Amino acid sequence: xxxxxxxxxxxxxxxxxxxxxxxxxxxxxxxxxxxxxxxxxxxxxxxxxxxxxxxxxxxxxxxxxxxxxxxxxxxxxxxxxxxxxxxxxxxxxxxxxxxxxx
Amino acid sequence: xxxxxxxxxxxxxxxxxxxxxxxxxxxxxxxxxxxxxxxxxxxxxxxxxxxxxxxxxxxxxxxxxxxxxxxxxxxxxxxxxxxxxxxxxxxxxxxxxxxxxxxxxxxxxxxxxxxxxxxxxxxxxxxxxxxxxxxxxxxxxxxxxxxxxxxxxxxxxxxxxxxxxxxxxxxxxxxxxxxxxxxxxxxxxxxxxxxxxxxxxxxxxxxxxxxxxxxxxxxxxxxxxxxxxxxxxxxxxxxxxxxxxxxxxxxxxxxxxxxxxxxxxxxxxxxxxxxxxxxxxxxxxxxxxxxxxxxxxxxxxxxxxxxxxxxxxxxxxxxxxxxxxxxxxxxxxxxxxxxxxxxxxxxxxxxxxxxxxxxxxxxxxxxxxxxxxxxxxxxxxxxxxxxxxxxxxxxxxxxxxxxxxxxxxxxxxxxxxxxxxxxxxxxxxxxxxxxxxxxxxxxxxxxxxxxxxxxxxxxxxxxxxxxxxxxxxxxxxxxxxxxxxxxxxxxxxxxxxxxxxxxxxxxxxxx
Numbered sequence: 001x002x003x004x005x006x007x008x009x010x011x012x013x014x015x016x017x018x019x020x021x022x023x024x025x026x027x028x029x030x031x032x033x034x035x036x037x038x039x040x041x042x043x044x045x046x047x048x049x050x051x052x053x054x055x056x057x058x059x060x061x062x063x064x065x066x067x068x069x070x071x072x073x074x075x076x077x078x079x080x081x082x083x084x085x086x087x088x089x090x091x092x093x094x095x096x097x098x099x100x101x102x
Numbered sequence: 103x104x105x106x107x108x109x110x111x112x113x114x115x116x117x118x119x120x121x122x123x124x125x126x127x128x129x130x131x132x133x134x135x136x137x138x139x140x141x142x143x144x145x146x147x148x149x150x151x152x153x154x155x156x157x158x159x160x161x162x163x164x165x166x167x168x169x170x171x172x173x174x175x176x177x178x179x180x181x182x183x184x185x186x187x188x189x190x191x192x193x194x195x196x197x198x199x200x201x202x203x204x205x206x207x208x209x210x211x212x213x214x215x216x217x218x219x220x221x222x223x224x225x226x227x228x229x230x231x232x233x234x235x236x237x238x239x240x241x242x243x244x245x246x247x248x249x250x251x252x253x254x255x256x257x258x259x260x261x262x263x264x265x266x267x268x269x270x271x272x273x274x275x276x277x278x279x280x281x282x283x284x285x286x287x288x289x290x291x292x293x294x295x296x297x298x299x300x301x302x303x304x305x306x307x308x309x310x311x312x313x314x315x316x317x318x319x320x321x322x323x324x325x326x327x328x329x330x331x332x333x334x335x336x337x338x339x340x341x342x343x344x345x346x347x348x349x350x351x352x353x354x355x356x357x358x359x360x361x362x363x364x365x366x367x368x369x370x371x372x373x374x375x376x377x378x379x380x381x382x383x384x385x386x387x388x389x390x391x392x393x394x395x396x397x398x399x400x401x402x403x404x405x406x407x408x409x410x411x412x413x414x415x416x417x418x419x420x421x422x423x424x425x426x427x428x429x430x431x432x433x434x435x436x437x438x439x440x441x442x443x444x445x446x447x448x449x450x451x452x453x454x455x456x457x458x459x460x461x462x463x464x465x466x467x468x469x470x471x472x473x474x475x476x477x478x479x480x481x482x483x484x485x486x487x488x489x490x491x492x493x494x495x496x497x498x499x500x501x502x503x504x505x506x507x508x509x510x511x512x513x514x515x516x517x518x519x520x521x522x523x524x525x526x527x528x529x530x531x532x533x534x535x536x537x538x539x540x541x542x543x544x545x546x547x548x549x550x551x552x553x554x555x556x557x558x559x560x561x562x563x564x565x566x567x568x569x570x571x572x573x574x575x576x577x578x579x580x581x582x583x584x585x586x587x588x589x590x591x592x593x594x595x596x597x598x599x600x601x602x603x604x605x606x607x608x609x610x611x612x613x
Contacts, residue, residue, distance in 0.1 A: 011220030019216070043221045047228030055221040056203050057250065060211070075216030085212030 004028075004036040005065040009050060011043045011058040016075055020059035023076035031083065063087070113324045116236070116273045119157035120150070122343030126327045127318055132299055136264045136274040140288040141303035146314065146335050147277040149185065150303065151239035152178065153340040154275045155198065156187045164236040165197045167229040167272075169222075171245035175200040186338040199229040205249055213250065219259035223266055230272055238272050244279035247290045260292070287319070298322040304330065308485045311452070316343055332491055334454035342458055346491050360471065360506045362394075363401025366576040367535070370552050370561035375533055377470075378504040379556065380497045382527060384511045385537030389548060390567070391510040392416065393428060393574055394535070395473045398508045400430045403440045407470035412460060413445045414479040421445065428573045442467050453484040453492045461499055472500055476510040477527070493527045532556040540566075540586050542593070549586050550576060 010017035072085040115129035155166030192198035278288035315330035359374035435441035563579035
């Protein structure tokens with residue numbers, strides 16, 4: 001399995017940022033079996049990195065590897081949408097359809 | 103107490119250096135505040151936002167940050183090259199920084215709840231610190247509402263940005279899209295939180311012509327001129343606002359007379375036109391208006407003055423040929439540097455653009471007299487309101503420079519009657535000379551009268567004149583005809599005429 005490279009951009013360690021970090025760590029632990037590198041970037045300390053990546057909203061999670069690159073904005077509290085959005089949903093596929101009624 | 107709070111609370115303004123805008127806004131944009139610039143598509147919002155920064159760099163060496171939500175920085179750099187602004191150079195000089203918030207094509211982010219735009223604010227603050235920016239432009243807010251659909255979040259975040267700008271003390275412009283020219287201020291109700299100051303740019307269609315206007319709708323706590331002002335976007339210059347009612351009637355008035363180029367007409371006017379007056383010559387087609395212009399110009403040149411002739415009806419070749427036909431050498435005068443002929447097709451530009459070109463010509467050539475032949479030709483390319491504003495603006499411009507101006511207007515009917523041009527501008531002019539055809543006993547003859555001569559007595563007769571190879575010859579008054587000006591000449595029998603004349607003499611004696 002390919003190793004995932006994840007970057008999480010936050011603006012200061014606000015409660016929202018802490019929530020996003022906790023959510024992300026939990027998802028990674030449950031779904032990625034330790035096969036990932038996670039970098040947390042504080043935009044207040046590294047505004048130029050945010051400029052280069054054109055980050056507007058925080059928290060923003062960027063999955064750089066495996067390709068394709070995916071971005072997801074929000075506090076990552078909805079695990080299903082995070083996995084879907086990151087294209088990491090293989091393990092979760094049957095669950096993902098659970099709530100769909102239409 | 104009241105006095106003190108007044109001086110302390112007065113809001114300082116930052117000169118924008120956008121031509122004309124500082125006049126209508128009485129000094130510029132409120133300093134350290136954010137101003138919303140709203141307009142429909144194509145109303146020059148982006149130009150305004152870019153020019154706000156560009157003019158600051160060029161005129162006051164004030165650096166700026168441009169936040170773009172819509173176009174990519176590359177597109178903006180390219181699009182404003184034609185307006186004469188080299189953003190890439192300014193970026194290299196550390197005078198300009200982009201914050202690129204434009205949507206990335208292809209890469210779409212999944213948006214889930216629980217976010218803010220803290221990164222945008224952090225980047226903006228970073229850029230402001232980096233170049234020590236005094237000015238910030240954000241273009242256009244509507245685009246960020248389409249990127250982030252949770253409008254409550256976006257509004258709250260924009261409010262934070264505005265508050266942060268205020269705290270840092272930078273003066274900011276935010277643009278927002280409007281859906282219609284007259285109606286709600288902007289989409290998404292942006293004005294509710296940046297509503298300290300609102301400027302509206304309009305580009306409505308009036309009679310098949312676009313006419314750009316700018317209006318300062320709201321300037322909280324500070325004075326500004328009200329209403330819509332026309333503006334234009336000129337290549338190499340950007341936005342130029344034409345401040346009309348901010349024009350003050352402060353021009354000095356001169357007692358020095360300037361020759362009309364015709365000795366008898368000078369006598370009729372009590373010694374010539376005043377040097378800083380506006381003269382309107384009105385007449386039907388082919389009635390000698392262009393000849394009067396030619397004599398006015400050559401009279402000025404003979405007196406050693408510099409003359410500028412702006413022709414909108416005839417080509418250069420025609421003008422020179424006509425002048426030669428009346429014994430005047432335009433080409434020679436031009437070679438001596440006393441005369442400048444500018445011939446343009448009225449339809450070649452909008453009226454606002456013509457006005458700016460004319461002003462530029464006057465600034466450059468510094469003439470003592472200016473002739474425009476004819477105003478009616480210019481009227482064709484404009485709306486009624488636009489034309490009136492043009493005339494007011496032009497007359498005030500030349501009066502301020504103590505230049506004598508002679509304008510011609512063509513009447514719509516052959517036998518007199520008013521023209522639209524006249525009714526618009528007759529109150530602005532100092533002198534009016536009417537040229538009329540007079541039908542007499544199966545013959546067309548020409549009549550001339552000085553209708554108005556501000557500040558001087560003048561001859562009230564309607565005189566006959568003829569035109570030959572030496573120009574205009576003004577002769578005796580028409581004594582046996584009445585109703586010339588109304589276009590219905592009626593011949594009087596001599597005795598009747600004498601009786602009437604006697605009547606007026608008696609009256610004059612009584613007075």
